[in-house]
Amino acid sequence: xxxxxxxxxxxxxxxxxxxxxxxxxxxxxxxxxxxxxxxxxxxxxxxxxxxxxxxxxxxxxxxxxxxxxxxxxxxxxxxxxxxxxxxxxxxxxxxxxxxxxxxxxxxxxxxxxxxxxxxxxxxxxxxxxxxxxxxxxxxxxxxxxxxxxxxxxxxxxxxxxxxxxxxxxxxxxxxxxxxxxxxxxxxxxxxxxxxxxxxxxxxxxxxxxxxxxxxxxxxxxxxxxxxxxxxxxxxxxxxxxxxxxxxxxxxxxxxxxxxxxxxxxxxxxxxxxxxxxxxxxxxxxxxxxxxxxxxxxxxxxxxxxxxxxxxxxxxxxxxxxxxxxxxxxxxxxxxxxxxxxxxxxxxxxxxxxxxxxxxxxxxxxxxxxxxxxxxxxxxxxxxxxxxxxxxxxxxxxxxxxx
Numbered sequence: 497x498x499x500x501x502x503x504x505x506x507x508x509x510x511x512x513x514x515x516x517x518x519x520x521x522x523x524x525x526x527x528x529x530x531x532x533x534x535x536x537x538x539x540x541x542x543x544x545x546x547x548x549x550x551x552x553x554x555x556x557x558x559x560x561x562x563x564x565x566x567x568x569x570x571x572x573x574x575x576x577x578x579x580x581x582x583x584x585x586x587x588x589x590x591x592x593x594x595x596x597x598x599x600x601x602x603x604x605x606x607x608x609x610x611x612x613x614x615x616x617x618x619x620x621x622x623x624x625x626x627x628x629x630x631x632x633x634x635x636x637x638x639x640x641x642x643x644x645x646x647x648x649x650x651x652x653x654x655x656x657x658x659x660x661x662x663x664x665x666x667x668x669x670x671x672x673x674x675x676x677x678x679x680x681x682x683x684x685x686x687x688x689x690x691x692x693x694x695x696x697x698x699x700x701x702x703x704x705x706x707x708x709x710x711x712x713x714x715x716x717x718x719x720x721x722x723x724x725x726x727x728x729x730x731x732x733x734x735x736x737x738x739x740x741x742x743x744x745x746x747x748x749x750x751x752x753x754x755x756x757x758x759x760x761x762x763x764x765x766x767x768x769x770x771x772x773x774x775x776x777x778x779x780x781x782x783x784x785x786x787x788x789x790x791x792x793x794x795x796x797x798x799x800x801x802x803x804x805x806x807x808x809x810x811x812x813x814x815x816x817x818x819x820x821x822x823x824x825x826x827x828x829x830x831x832x833x834x835x836x837x838x839x840x841x842x843x844x845x846x847x848x849x850x851x852x853x854x855x856x857x858x859x860x861x862x863x864x865x866x867x868x869x870x871x872x873x874x875x876x877x878x879x880x881x882x883x884x885x886x887x888x889x890x891x892x893x894x895x896x897x898x
Contacts, residue, residue, distance in 0.1 A: 669832025675806030696818030703820030728757030
């Protein structure tokens with residue numbers, strides 16, 4: 497078997513989406529390659545019960561490079577850690593990878609993209625980049641850099657050239673494909689850009705009646721629940737969402753935020769300051785808890801900050817579909833999730849500027865919307881089964897990476 501190297505910050509047994517996806521890809525590709533993974537030590541999930549749906553194939557070998565510990569919500573620490581981790585992986589691969597071997601990397605940590613483009617030149621490797629987010633473009637909606645700054649323009653030019661060195665770029669959606677093709681066109685006409693979406697766990701996640709997963713004393717049990725579950729970070733547009741929720745006057749609705757992240761405390765402070773009685777919070781959850789968590793809602797939020805067109809596709813959307821729940825998407829028009837909702841009829845889609853329309857949507861939502869909601873729930877599960885199952889998506893990786 498030929499060697500396939502995978503370099504990633506996060507890998508099994510961590511349960512973050514990147515780790516879960518890369519582990520599943522490694523398992524599938526181990527059927528035709530000798531898969532060797534280079535990664536960091538667990539950072540987000542240290543004491544983990546992975547469960548029967550998340551295992552690592554014994555044929556996949558894993559080497560963990562030295563990392564750093566610290567405050568993962570600190571931007572400065574994350575930057576230093578990413579550079580250190582990327583250098584550690586680079587030097588390990590420089591020593592161990594052989595000429596012409598395949599190296600698959602994911603775009604996190606970002607410095608690894610630069611270093612692997614250098615490794616390609618040094619060792620003449622076949623470089624495959626799985627694009628989960630696009631750097632440095634994603635720093636703009638996060639409020640870290642401005643596109644007019646000299647630093648941003650310099651970094652972008654360096655990364656554009658590094659991306660263009662890849663033999664193959666795998667993106668998560670049609671909007672991201674446009675962004676990446678535009679990013680590299682100045683430097684290459686040979687890099688291949690393919691779309692492989694994320695998938696939903698249709699075996700482990702399915703529809704369960706809400707009353708079966710809520711405590712019978714829960715104030716959410718008799719409400720129409722809109723839920724956001726996942727990372728409460730800088731690019732989800734959650735503070736803007738709370739500003740809209742503040743103006744909603746509909747006692748039938750509840751807004752339920754589950755998870756953790758850099759903005760959670762700010763969100764809680766906002767809710768307390770404005771005395772928003774219809775907003776609830778819950779803590780972080782494991783992958784094994786997703787069946788319960790996703791069934792504690794009627795409609796699930798998927799949101800991206802303004803300016804995120806083509807810079808990321810939330811993987812959570814596909815497990816939401818698997819749970820048979822419609823999506824309420826707030827994001828750019830013609831982004832992958834917006835197109836998915838329009839084409840499959842699996843939810844509702846709004847732009848950031850449609851604040852009044854969104855407030856009206858919430859205020860008008862009641863039992864009379866039940867028939868439409870029921871139909872969308874059915875379509876959501878069907879879409880997951882027919883288009884976004886693990887088997888379907890992993891087969892795409894198996895046949896595209898040759």
